[in-house]
Amino acid sequence: MDRLSYSAAWLSQWRAEITDAVDAMAATFEETYGFPAGDNEVRLADEDDSRAVRAYAREMPGADDLLTFYQSIGEVLLPDVGNGFFLHSARDVLRRVEEEGHVFLPMADDPHGTVIGSNGGGILFVADRGGVIHRSRTASTDGGEFDRIADTLPDFLDLIRRSVVRFVETGEPGCL
Template identity: 65%
Template sequence: MVRRLGSTFEETFGYEPGTNEVRAADDEDFRAARDYGRELLGFGDLLTFYESVGEVVLPDVGNGCFVHSARDVLDRLAEEGPVFVPETEDRHGMVIASNGGGILYVADRGGAIHRSRTASLDDAEFDKVANSLPEFLDHLRRCIVGFVETGSTGDL
């Protein structure tokens, strides 16, 4: 779908697309996920994802859609600490993705993904968007397909 987005973008929107890509993990990404992130990343699906995918950069899908690299997730977690997600059992999460409008996607330690209602994490409220990372990634894929086919990202 990313290739298809690039091939039809200018014709559809009237200007050239930016760089839209799903970047494969390199050795550094793999080591960050394995060595530093095993405990911090919290659950197997996220660790498995980062062992094969470096990051997702889709600036031209709606406001933009970004699944951050393991290194970025871990650096943010080290600098800012965990995100307080009141709707979860252990209440701690980490930012794994965002859109170009500042909305953040937070993975909790149980594996669910939550979307911030605002662009700020100060007293943020969240909505659960997926029970697991695979469910979130499938939702993301469907939103991208919808954007390529209709120009709308749906509820991304």
């Protein structure tokens, strides 16, 4: 991916590359897997998302990369990539924080994290307040079993892009 600085333009290019890969996957998906592809998309933010972003900014100060993301992208739904991959909407992230609180990340520089995504097997992706992304080892936030997988949200988004392209090209899900 071109090295634009992280911005709405960077996210637009990121979305286009994933959309192109998913469109290529959908063209042969049923022939390859024996059932039709689901709805795989990187949904643009809408007015409801914009309201949630404003609430997110009040609840999660210092999460600038996530705010930039949610101002452009409503959510990522890739049920047919590997086990599935999902980046939750700002509304869903806030609801989860309200219901369950923050995730404890004992090995992180900042031990307070927010679940921002998951895969179809229950693995969770958590952003700490410093912007580092962690992956749960199990389908639970209990026990603090997380691994650091990206130093920044843009690094994580690039990992997603590379994993989607790898899955489309080889059938292997990559690191998701």
